[in-house]
Amino acid sequence: MQNMITGKVCTLSILPFLILWQSIAVSEPITTSAWLQYTADGLEVRALIPTQIGTLKPNNNIDKIDPTDTNETVSSKLNALLNTPNDVLDSQSQDPCPHISIDGLTLSMQVRTKATPNFPKRVCSVHIPPKANIITLNDIVFTTVKPKPKRIVLLGDTGCRLSGGQRHYQACNNTSLWPFKHIASRIADYQPDLIIHTGDYIYREVACPKGNAGCAGSPFGHNQATWDADWFTPASRMLQTAPFVFLRGNHEGCDKAGIGWFRFLSPRATPDTCEPNTPPWFITLDTLQLGIIDSAIVTNNQKKSLSTTFAQQLKTLTPQYNRPAWLLSHRPIWGFGASDTGTTLTKQTQALQAAVKKSPLPDFINLIVSGHIHLAEILDFDGKRPVQVLAGNGGNMLVSRTPPATEIDAMAIKQSKVLYQYGFVVMESDEKDNWRISFRDVEGRELEACLLSENQLFCE
Known part of the structure; x- marks a missing residue:
């Protein structure tokens, strides 16, 4: 249908690259998922739009990555998909993206x-003003953006594990054994002002074994169906609840x-090709700042530590801090727990610990937020070091219990x-900007709580 446009056309000064219409009557594209997120350039709304791309066959190489592949082979397969030539891209040019109403x-x-x-879903996006009030996309109404969030949710490591190398096949069809959908619903019920996902969204790497009813019929590999099953579908209610800050986990690495x-x-x-490490970025809110580093990969192809790289990233962030701040990193700087496959106590993460020695954290930072350990x-800590919080229990298989560590990195x-x-x-602030940190179960019930007051932690 041709667009029927009436009224005066003008340019929106805060968004000079967009066109503002006083009145629009259109046939809007279908939106299957939409969310609001902070980016390195401010706030964005993003949406997934189904498309018809003809009868071209999918590039199945992406689902043929084998645990024995070399790093070079894996990179080649992934980059072949990312650099799919234009002749296999969707060619719909008329109104490829929906319209959105902002105030x-x-x-x-x-x-x-x-x-x-x-x-086969294009991704549409639009920048929005930092203090937008009413945001609607078709029948989706987003929550009001709050520049001073009082209720913040942390979660991470949410996907359902299907791993051929580790021989772990989680029961993705059972919401008691893979409870992410239920957790996401409880978060939506809580109505937070901001949600921070600490990374690792996708774990369905291989096919479910024949005869395994727990994961029968699950998609796998790097495609839309897997992202829908592991993230967009179970997170659907939560996605429209609050703005997100997304961290990149090691399961979002180039391999x-x-x-x-x-x-x-x-x-x-x-980017044109998958980047193993990306620059740090920064969010400034009214009373809080968030510095974010991409710690998905901590060693290079020669298995050498990237501590120097992370030290430079921390140094880049330091001049931007001018108020209480949290540092966000998928991998903890100081955390302990068993690995996914063992029962031995590990103390993570050495590359980041070395980076902090080279580039000490500023006094403004009083909290490190991470995931990675399930x-x-x-x-x-008994010394000058920010409190470390891990939220890595969002749905993936939990790690084995270990004796607690008594020190990490000599403290x-x-x-x-x-x-x-x-x-x-859950992080909840009071009028003095103290943060009550509470650990909630699958039903949203409080289990344990502590109070972070400036740089001091008081646990109940």
Whole structure:
């Protein structure tokens, strides 16, 4: 249908690249998922739009990555998909993206990434003002953006594990054994002001074994179906609840789900090739700042530590801090727990610990927020070091219990709480900007709580 446009056309000064229409009557594209997220350039709304891309066959190489592949082979397969030539991209040019209303102004969303055979949904996006009030996209009404969030949710490591190398096949069809959908619903019920996902969205790497009813019929590999099953579908209610800050996990590395990360959730434009490490970025809120580093990969191809790289990233962030701040990193700087495949206590992460020695954290930082280890944890140290919180219990298989660590990187642990069960973490601030940190279970019930007052932690 041709657009019927009436009224005066003018340019929106805060968004000079978009066109504002006083009145628009259009046939809007279908939106299957939409969310609001902070990026390196401010706030964006993003949406997934189904497309028809003809009868071209999908590039199945992406689903043929084998655990014995070399790093070079894996990179070649992934980059072949990312660099799919234009003749296999969707060619619909008329109104490829929907319109969105922001405080009564109607704007055209722009194509972020086109559809491909493996990802037959284009991604549309639009920048929005930092203090937008009413945001609507078709029948989706987003929550009001709050520049001073009082209720913040932390969660991470949410995908369902299907791993051929580790022989772990989680029961993705059972919401008790893979409870992410239920957790996401409880978070939506809580109505937070901001949600921070600490990374690792996609774990369905291989096919479910024949005869395994727990994961029978599950999609796998790097494609739209896997992203829908592991993230967009179970998170649907939560996605419209609050703005997100997305961290990149090691499962979004270039040898895993990096292609989808850059299509959907990356805080910057989609690159031409998958990047193993990306620059740090920064969010300034009214009373809080967030510094974010990409710690998906901590060693290079020669297995050498990237501590120098991280030290430079921390140094880059330091001049931007001018108020209380949290540092966000998928991998903890100081955390402990068993690995995914063992029962031995590990103390993570050495590359980041070395980076902090080279580039000490400023006094403004009083909290490190991470995931990666599949448990929930808070650590307070007997020395000058920020409190470390881990929210890695969002749905993936939990790690084995280990004896608690008494020190990490030569500093004694003064107090700690470790929870080996599924759930999420809630941060609630009072009028003095103290933060009450509570660990919630799958049903949203409080299990443990501590109070962070400036740089001091008081646990109940």
